[in-house]
Amino acid sequence: MTLELASSQETVAPRAESPLAVRGMTVSYGQKPAVFSVDMTVEPGKMTAIIGPNGAGKSTLLKAALGILTPLAGTATVYGKPVEQQRHRIAYVPQRASVDWDFPTRVVDVVLMGLYPQLGLLGRIRPVHRARAADCLARVGMEDFATRQIGQLSGGQQQRVFLARALAQDADLYLLDEPFAGVDAATEKAIIAVLKSLRDAGKTVVAVHHDLSTVPEYFDNVFLINTHRVAEGRVEEVFQAHHLQDAYGGRLAGAQMDALQLS
Amino acid sequence: MSGSEFVPLSLVPMLIGIFVAVACALPGNFLVLRRQALIGDAISHVVLPGIVVAFLLTGMVTTWPMLLGAAGASIIAVLAIEGVRRLGKIESGAAMGVIFTAMFAGGVLLLEQSDTSNVHLDVEHALYGNLESLIWLDATGWASLLDPEALATIPVELPRMAVTLLFVALFTALFWRPLKISTFDEGFARTIGLKTGPLGLGLVIVAAIAAVAAFDAVGSIIVIAMFICPPAAARMMTNRLEHQIAWSVLFATLAAVVGYVLAGYGPLWIGMRDSVSAAGMIATVSGVILGFAAVFGPHRHRGAAAPAA
Numbered sequence: 001m002t003l004e005l006a007s008s009q010e011t012v013a014p015r016a017e018s019p020l021a022v023r024g025m026t027v028s029y030g031q032k033p034a035v036f037s038v039d040m041t042v043e044p045g046k047m048t049a050i051i052g053p054n055g056a057g058k059s060t061l062l063k064a065a066l067g068i069l070t071p072l073a074g075t076a077t078v079y080g081k082p083v084e085q086q087r088h089r090i091a092y093v094p095q096r097a098s099v100d101w102d103f104p105t106r107v108v109d110v111v112l113m114g115l116y117p118q119l120g121l122l123g124r125i126r127p128v129h130r131a132r133a134a135d136c137l138a139r140v141g142m143e144d145f146a147t148r149q150i151g152q153l154s155g156g157q158q159q160r161v162f163l164a165r166a167l168a169q170d171a172d173l174y175l176l177d178e179p180f181a182g183v184d185a186a187t188e189k190a191i192i193a194v195l196k197s198l199r200d201a202g203k204t205v206v207a208v209h210h211d212l213s214t215v216p217e218y219f220d221n222v223f224l225i226n227t228h229r230v231a232e233g234r235v236e237e238v239f240q241a242h243h244l245q246d247a248y249g250g251r252l253a254g255a256q257m258d259a260l261q262l263s
Numbered sequence: 264m265s266g267s268e269f270v271p272l273s274l275v276p277m278l279i280g281i282f283v284a285v286a287c288a289l290p291g292n293f294l295v296l297r298r299q300a301l302i303g304d305a306i307s308h309v310v311l312p313g314i315v316v317a318f319l320l321t322g323m324v325t326t327w328p329m330l331l332g333a334a335g336a337s338i339i340a341v342l343a344i345e346g347v348r349r350l351g352k353i354e355s356g357a358a359m360g361v362i363f364t365a366m367f368a369g370g371v372l373l374l375e376q377s378d379t380s381n382v383h384l385d386v387e388h389a390l391y392g393n394l395e396s397l398i399w400l401d402a403t404g405w406a407s408l409l410d411p412e413a414l415a416t417i418p419v420e421l422p423r424m425a426v427t428l429l430f431v432a433l434f435t436a437l438f439w440r441p442l443k444i445s446t447f448d449e450g451f452a453r454t455i456g457l458k459t460g461p462l463g464l465g466l467v468i469v470a471a472i473a474a475v476a477a478f479d480a481v482g483s484i485i486v487i488a489m490f491i492c493p494p495a496a497a498r499m500m501t502n503r504l505e506h507q508i509a510w511s512v513l514f515a516t517l518a519a520v521v522g523y524v525l526a527g528y529g530p531l532w533i534g535m536r537d538s539v540s541a542a543g544m545i546a547t548v549s550g551v552i553l554g555f556a557a558v559f560g561p562h563r564h565r566g567a568a569a570p571a572a
Contacts, residue, residue: 068453084456092454099448103296104504113444117455121437149502169455 017080019044019173019204020065025074027057027064034060038074038229042173042206046220047199049209053248056226058208059095059177066092066175078173088117091171093162095178101151107161108133108146114168136167141190156187163191174198176207180214192218212252212260215239266404274402275421276394277523280485280545282424283477284515286431287489290470292504292511295494296446301356302467303490305363306474307483309340311370311389314478319377326419326479333475340366341467392482394523394541397421420480427476434469435508442466443504481542488546489515496553499560514556518549 020042027035035057042048050058063069065076067083078086091114111133112125119125137143140160150158159179166174174195180188195205199220209215215222215235222238224230230247231238244252244260287303294300313336317328340362348358370389397418399407407413435442445452445459452459474486497510522545527538557563 063450066454068450087454087456090454092451094448094450098450100296103447104498104502104507105443105447106503109503110447113447113451116440116444116457119440121440151502165451 017044018042018077020076020078020175020206021080022061022065022076023074025061025064025076026072027060027069027074028072033072033227035064035071035225036227038225040065040223040229040232042204042223043221044204045199045202047195047205047207047218048221048223049207049215049219050223050225051209051212051215051247052225052230054210056247058225061225062092062175062177062206062208066090089172091166091169091174093166093174093176093179096155096159096162096181098177101153101158103150105150106146107137107142107148107150107153110150110161111136111164111168114165117169133164133168136164137161139167139194140164154184156183159183160187160190163194167194172203174203174205176205178208178210180209180211212244215260270404270407271399271402273523273527275399275418276397276541277520279397279418279420279424279480280394280519280523280541281516282421282428283473283481283485284489284493284519284545284549285512286424286428286473287470287477287486288493288511288515289431289435289508290466290473291490292494292497292508293442293446293466294470294490295498296504297463299467300491300495301359303470303474304487305340305344305359306337306467306471307478307486307490308363308367309336309370310475310478311483312336312366312373313339313370314389315370315373315377319373326423329479330475333478334471336366337471337475388482389478390482390484391540391542392478392480392485394481395527395538397480423476424480427473431469431473434465438462438465481545484546485542488549489518492546492549492553493518496549496556496560499556499563502562514549514552518545518552522546522548 018041020040022038022040025035025038025040026033034055038057038061040061050061052058060069064071064074065083067076076083078090083090108130112119112129114136115125115129115132119129134143134146137146140163142157142160142164145153145157145161150161153161163176163179166176176195179191179195183191195207195218199205207219209219216239219235221233222235223232224238224243224247226247226249231243239260291300291303294302310333313332313334314329315332316336317332320332321328343366344355344358344362347353347361348355351358374389397420399413399417401407401413401416403413441452441457441462444455445457445462449459470490474483474490477486477489493511493514494507496514497507500510501507523541525548526541526544529544530536530538
């Protein structure tokens with residue numbers, strides 16, 4: 001608690017503006033912490049990649065910040081207020097593998113789930129809602145699949161449906177967990193185009209990312225994590241060999257490092 | 264069969280069978296999709312010791328003490344399952360298996376040791392209930408349905424099950440969207456502010472209410488079957504949850520009606536003299552429906568048809 005208080009006092013100003021500010025976040029699944037005392041301050045209107053080795057706590061950090069997991073300690077604020085009060089401004093895209101795609105529902109029904117905060121328990125789905133769902137599907141190039149059962153889609157198509165659901169939420173902050181995992185090249189291009197259009201419209205995008213080679217091309221900012229925060233900032237400043245070796249603990253071979261166009 | 268025979272003897276048990284089947288199948292749809300189908304099995308077993316203890320305390324087979332005993336046993340079981348799961352660090356299916364078999368066995372032992380010879384409380388009753396005995400003696404025909412005097416003597420299990428079904432249906436309708444969203448994608452559900460923990464607990468409690476209310480009339484066999492068989496069969500008929508619910512209600516009703524008729528008249532048709540347990544036959548029919556759905560259901564093969572990107 002003391003740690004949390006101390007850090008929140010010294011960073012009041014950036015927290016208030018930040019779309020997502022995390023302080024002292026600590027999460028444990030057992031004896032060993034998965035995320036330990038992590039601070040993160042996301043810059044508004046930018047695309048930020050959360051990168052780090054497998055098991056570094058990238059997804060865990062996002063889930064704890066959103067309240068999907070209960071942290072041992074730490075706080076998260078969204079545009080300066082507690083997450084609970086800002087849910088309408090957040091759109092979260094979970095890992096595709098985290099859900100059962102055999103679930104009996106259609107593509108359009110998944111996108112309509114993004115409109116639940118508007119519809120409520122019993123609100124009727126009106127043509128305006130259907131039009132919105134269709135529009136979001138069109139933005140990810142899935143308009144022809146609206147009435148397909150979700151289990152009949154390829155991995156890339158499923159990921160696009162998830163993105164369409166997030167678009168339907170019309171949020172200010174988009175948080176994506178490994179949006180490019182196991183998707184085809186066409187889907188990756190389509191997704192990054194949508195994310196960049198969101199950023200260009202003033203939205204903030206944060207994505208857990210694992211492909212180091214595309215970081216400079218896709219993202220503005222980088223957050224490096226390996227249980228602890230390693231580094232945070234602009235790609236050109238932070239995406240450097242020594243930070244990466246810190247985060248990956250020497251697991252990156254020299255050849256891999258050379259292949260990355262490090263600044 | 265004429266109304267004067269059907270109404271007093273078969274109408275009430277058949278309706279109770281339908282109400283029980285549908286009341287269990289509705290939450291069963293979500294339990295099956297959440298891979299929690301075993302919960303229904305667990306609840307329907309653990310109510311036995313609760314009912315026996317209630318009987319031992321009151322000395323009577325009366326509704327409210329038994330329902331309270333059953334509810335108490337369900338709560339103890341849910342806590343014990345959670346305790347075993349956490350302390351033993353084992354998966355919940357194994358914890359459920361340990362707790363519900365142990366509690367059911369304890370109930371059987373209690374029942375054997377206590378003097379229940381003069382009441383209709385025994386292991387067979389716990390398993391199969393006494394659906395056939397719920398007859399409406401004062402009814403003389405269809406007209407009795409409009410006769411307040413005759414209606415007053417209708418077996419109490421019928422209105423009790425009707426109210427239970429109404430409650431289960433209302434819960435399903437009201438929380439339809441949260442249930443659907445959180446069953447499909449719990450993480451997303453939490454980020455849009457749905458309270459997935461209380462919602463999941465509510466679903467289990469509603470299932471427990473259906474199981475406990477059904478237990479006295481029809482026993483645990485039918486409850487277990489109806490939580491799983493109609494929803495599982497319905498899943499193979501459609502790829503939409505809305506339609507799956509409708510199919511499960513249809514299958515549950517079909518199993519109740521066909522099972523009841525087969526139990527009462529089937530053995531006579533093949534030259535045997537006695538009828539067989541209606542609850543057992545209803546459960547069997549629901550299993551047969553599941554078998555047919557598995558062989559002929561249009562959506563029994565899934566995943567294989569996924570096209571390449």
